[in-house]
Amino acid sequence: MIQFLSLKKINAKYADELKAACARVIDSGYFILGPELQRFEQAFASFSQAKHCIGLGNGLDALTLILRAWKLQGKIKDGDEVIIQANAYIACVLAITENNLVPVFVEPDANNFNLDPAKIRTAITEKTRVIMPVHLYGRLCEMPEIMAIAAEANLLVLEDASQSHGATLQGKPAGSWGDATGFSFYPSKNLGALADAGAAVTNDDELDKALRALRNYGSFERYNNLYQGVNSRLGEMQAAILSVKLNHFWSEVECRREVAARYLAGITNPAIKLPQWEVREQHTWHLFVVRCSQREALQAHLANHGVESIIHYPKPPYKQQAYEKMNHLSFALNEQLHREVLSIPIDPSMTDEDVETVIEVCNSFSA
Amino acid sequence: MIQFLSLKKINAKYADELKAACARVIDSGYFILGPELQRFEQAFASFSQAKHCIGLGNGLDALTLILRAWKLQGKIKDGDEVIIQANAYIACVLAITENNLVPVFVEPDANNFNLDPAKIRTAITEKTRVIMPVHLYGRLCEMPEIMAIAAEANLLVLEDASQSHGATLQGKPAGSWGDATGFSFYPSKNLGALADAGAAVTNDDELDKALRALRNYGSFERYNNLYQGVNSRLGEMQAAILSVKLNHFWSEVECRREVAARYLAGITNPAIKLPQWEVREQHTWHLFVVRCSQREALQAHLANHGVESIIHYPKPPYKQQAYEKMNHLSFALNEQLHREVLSIPIDPSMTDEDVETVIEVCNSFSA
Ligand SMILES: Cc1ncc(COP(=O)(O)O)c(/C=N/[C@@H]2[C@@H](O)[C@@H](OP(=O)(O)OP(=O)(O)OC[C@H]3O[C@@H](n4cc(C)c(=O)[nH]c4=O)C[C@@H]3O)O[C@H](C)[C@H]2O)c1O
Numbered sequence: 001m002i003q004f005l006s007l008k009k010i011n012a013k014y015a016d017e018l019k020a021a022c023a024r025v026i027d028s029g030y031f032i033l034g035p036e037l038q039r040f041e042q043a044f045a046s047f048s049q050a051k052h053c054i055g056l057g058n059g060l061d062a063l064t065l066i067l068r069a070w071k072l073q074g075k076i077k078d079g080d081e082v083i084i085q086a087n088a089y090i091a092c093v094l095a096i097t098e099n100n101l102v103p104v105f106v107e108p109d110a111n112n113f114n115l116d117p118a119k120i121r122t123a124i125t126e127k128t129r130v131i132m133p134v135h136l137y138g139r140l141c142e143m144p145e146i147m148a149i150a151a152e153a154n155l156l157v158l159e160d161a162s163q164s165h166g167a168t169l170q171g172k173p174a175g176s177w178g179d180a181t182g183f184s185f186y187p188s189k190n191l192g193a194l195a196d197a198g199a200a201v202t203n204d205d206e207l208d209k210a211l212r213a214l215r216n217y218g219s220f221e222r223y224n225n226l227y228q229g230v231n232s233r234l235g236e237m238q239a240a241i242l243s244v245k246l247n248h249f250w251s252e253v254e255c256r257r258e259v260a261a262r263y264l265a266g267i268t269n270p271a272i273k274l275p276q277w278e279v280r281e282q283h284t285w286h287l288f289v290v291r292c293s294q295r296e297a298l299q300a301h302l303a304n305h306g307v308e309s310i311i312h313y314p315k316p317p318y319k320q321q322a323y324e325k326m327n328h329l330s331f332a333l334n335e336q337l338h339r340e341v342l343s344i345p346i347d348p349s350m351t352d353e354d355v356e357t358v359i360e361v362c363n364s365f366s367a
Numbered sequence: 368m369i370q371f372l373s374l375k376k377i378n379a380k381y382a383d384e385l386k387a388a389c390a391r392v393i394d395s396g397y398f399i400l401g402p403e404l405q406r407f408e409q410a411f412a413s414f415s416q417a418k419h420c421i422g423l424g425n426g427l428d429a430l431t432l433i434l435r436a437w438k439l440q441g442k443i444k445d446g447d448e449v450i451i452q453a454n455a456y457i458a459c460v461l462a463i464t465e466n467n468l469v470p471v472f473v474e475p476d477a478n479n480f481n482l483d484p485a486k487i488r489t490a491i492t493e494k495t496r497v498i499m500p501v502h503l504y505g506r507l508c509e510m511p512e513i514m515a516i517a518a519e520a521n522l523l524v525l526e527d528a529s530q531s532h533g534a535t536l537q538g539k540p541a542g543s544w545g546d547a548t549g550f551s552f553y554p555s556k557n558l559g560a561l562a563d564a565g566a567a568v569t570n571d572d573e574l575d576k577a578l579r580a581l582r583n584y585g586s587f588e589r590y591n592n593l594y595q596g597v598n599s600r601l602g603e604m605q606a607a608i609l610s611v612k613l614n615h616f617w618s619e620v621e622c623r624r625e626v627a628a629r630y631l632a633g634i635t636n637p638a639i640k641l642p643q644w645e646v647r648e649q650h651t652w653h654l655f656v657v658r659c660s661q662r663e664a665l666q667a668h669l670a671n672h673g674v675e676s677i678i679h680y681p682k683p684p685y686k687q688q689a690y691e692k693m694n695h696l697s698f699a700l701n702e703q704l705h706r707e708v709l710s711i712p713i714d715p716s717m718t719d720e721d722v723e724t725v726i727e728v729c730n731s732f733s734a
């Protein structure tokens with residue numbers, strides 16, 4: 001059985017360090033907004049080439065709170081529009097609607113499934129205030145062009161880099177492009193905590209301050225509440241764990257890149273469309289997403305041969321029952337992608353044999 | 368130096384168990400919505416004599432999400448009023464306003480600083496839908512009378528038991544009275560995790576279901592979103608830690624009770640008003656709050672003699688800048704309490720000598 005991703009195996013490599021990090025925090029007696037968080041925030045800001053990093057409860061909160069801070073600062077208001085690709089994860093859309101903003105979906109780029117700059121231009125209205133490029137699978141959206149559009153139209157850019165920590169384009173990593181960026185450290189992410197966790201990064205001093213208050217009931221100093229805030233703090237224990245994980249980040253990505261390279265060379269079944277990827281980008285291969293017009297049959301074939309796979313995601317956000325009022329929306333390419341995408345295992349702990357098996361099973365599939 | 372509360376010392380007693388719990392979860396490779404959470408939820412539901420327990424990200428989220436679920440279920444709507452004591456913690460009020468509900472403050476009970484049933488009756492209007500008794504310091508509000516008022520007026524009751532896990536009145540614990548209850552497991556609470564954590568408990572099957580979806584992006588089953596939810600999950604690691612803490616809960620409370628008994632017998636300074644407490648209640652002594660008309664002088668005197676103390680809380684919620692539109696409100700008794708209350712150390716790890724020192728320093732204070 002080849003699992004989609006085995007955190008058990010991955011963490012086993014670092015088990016002693018992870019346990020030592022937990023033990024250190026337990027012995028310290030200090031669990032919220034302390035030195036471990038500060039250390040991780042500094043390291044992750046520098047990793048993302050941004051001035052500030054604010055540790056938060058999870059990736060959804062990171063996006064929600066950035067938008068909320070912009071509302072507090074008067075940069076956006078209820079009813080304003082946010083342009084986002086139609087194949088984003090549901091959480092991206094939840095962050096928008098939670099703030100009484102309106103998601104404006106556009107067809108993704110047919111090649112890389114990311115936000116398509118050409119589609120942004122035609123979607124801009126008088127109410128557009130934010131562009132939200134979601135860097136899916138481990139690679140960046142076309143940020144140079146997106147930033148140019150934003151500058152022209154005077155729009156804010158909120159990057160969602162939950163799937164693309166450390167990925168670069170023209171040498172600039174996720175988090176260094178937009179006005180602010182949300183990250184998830186959900187356990188299965190390339191940089192994953194051992195619980196829910198997330199962060200915002202930004203170069204904007206005022207936004208940094210507002211987010212530090214918002215995550216802490218709205219207060220800068222104890223018992224003085226400037227804003228109506230929430231509770232969304234990245235705790236000391238997960239911060240210490242993330243510091244360990246960050247140290248091993250690039251060696252894990254290297255393993256992912258090797259698996260990807262072998263898949264790209266080895267999977268030759270014409271029924272399976274491989275991801276396309278250009279050398280000017282540094283892809284971190286969070287997901288290896290293939291397309292297949294007989295996706296369900298392929299997934300069954302893989303399962304029958306002991307290979308686990310996941311569909312990211314089976315249903316577009318605007319087709320969810322939670323968004324009944326948007327259910328009439330339709331994006332042909334996007335819906336085709338939702339019918340065809342399949343994520344196959346790209347686990348840094350895979351053995352050469354595992355990779356070989358996946359390749360063979362893919363190649364033995366007949367539609 | 369006698370600290371207000373030393374989690375370092377308290378946790379030292381259980382360090383091996385806590386580290387073993389972390390190690391077990393690390394080795395399991397499973398971190399979100401798994402068996403550790405299920406085990407803790409069952410144990411805590413039974414501890415609180417409620418049918419369901421839903422582990423959440425923190426105590427504020429517990430309150431916020433219960434109200435949000437009631438809105439989804441059509442039980443309450445924007446603009447409805449929630450009656451709450453004016454000396455509640457800011458988070459209680461944030462949960463109300465986050466849901467576009469209106470907090471209606473009432474003077475606390477002059478003796479126990481909790482919600483005063485007499486004040487509820489006169490505060491009920493056509494818009495009142497919820498009563499929110501906040502069980503402060505480790506003791507319950509007058510729940511028999513509050514439940515009778517709620518039944519008469521057809522109101523929902525949301526208990527906030529963040530400071531009173533396990534406290535009982537007439538043998539019934541916090542969480543077993545109202546329609547739903549929010550708990551915080553912030554580290555300094557009597558039942559404290561080693562990070563932010565919280566839970567809701569309820570007997571209501573529908574509410575239980577709604578909360579399980581709401582905490583998980585609004586979905587019951589993966590990738591199917593019924594509601595516009597959030598991310599607020601109590602992770603496996605903190606659930607495992609809370610299971611350890613729950614086992615030692617009553618022995619820790621016993622230590623607190625001994626400290627309280629010695630304070631009540633030993634502090635005889637007429638300038639210091641001790642908490643009153645009736646035998647029909649089981650007080651869990653989360654805080655030992657005294658009153659003193661020269662509070663700042665008393666706090667300075669304690670500090671000069673190496674005794675740390677905290678003011679819970681210096682400023683009422685409706686006087687916070689975050690609630691500018693409520694700043695005109697005024698509650699004379701409540702504001703007097705805010706000027707006079709002081710929490711002195713009631714730490715289960717205090718030595719007899721520490722307790723003696725605190726008593727002596729209190730008694731040597733002259734106003
Ligand atoms: C673009 C974008 N924006 C915002 C967000 C929101 O961030 P969040 O609020 O932090 O979730 C996401 C999150 N996105 C992810 C989403 O992509 C999906 O991720 P996923 O990798 O399919 O998650 P999974 O199926 O739980 O885990 C994958 C595999 O990993 C293994 N695993 C997993 C866990 C949890 C474990 O403990 N042990 C394991 O061994 C087994 C599983 O098969 O579902 C998650 C709940 C979201 O956080 C996003 O992609």
Ligand SMILES: Cc1ncc(COP(=O)(O)O)c(/C=N/[C@@H]2[C@@H](O)[C@@H](OP(=O)(O)OP(=O)(O)OC[C@H]3O[C@@H](n4cc(C)c(=O)[nH]c4=O)C[C@@H]3O)O[C@H](C)[C@H]2O)c1O
Binds near residue numbers: 426679
């Ligand atoms: C009624 C009611 N409803 C809802 C809530 C909201 O719940 P929440 O969202 O979970 O916070 C509260 C929370 N209430 C508490 C609030 O009472 C206050 O609690 P507090 O005990 O004064 O907190 P503290 O000063 O941080 O800790 C007290 C002492 O504990 C020690 N300590 C503390 C920490 C964190 C540590 O790591 N190590 C330590 O040794 C040293 C400190 O002097 O502030 C917290 C942030 C809230 O969670 C509430 O009281």
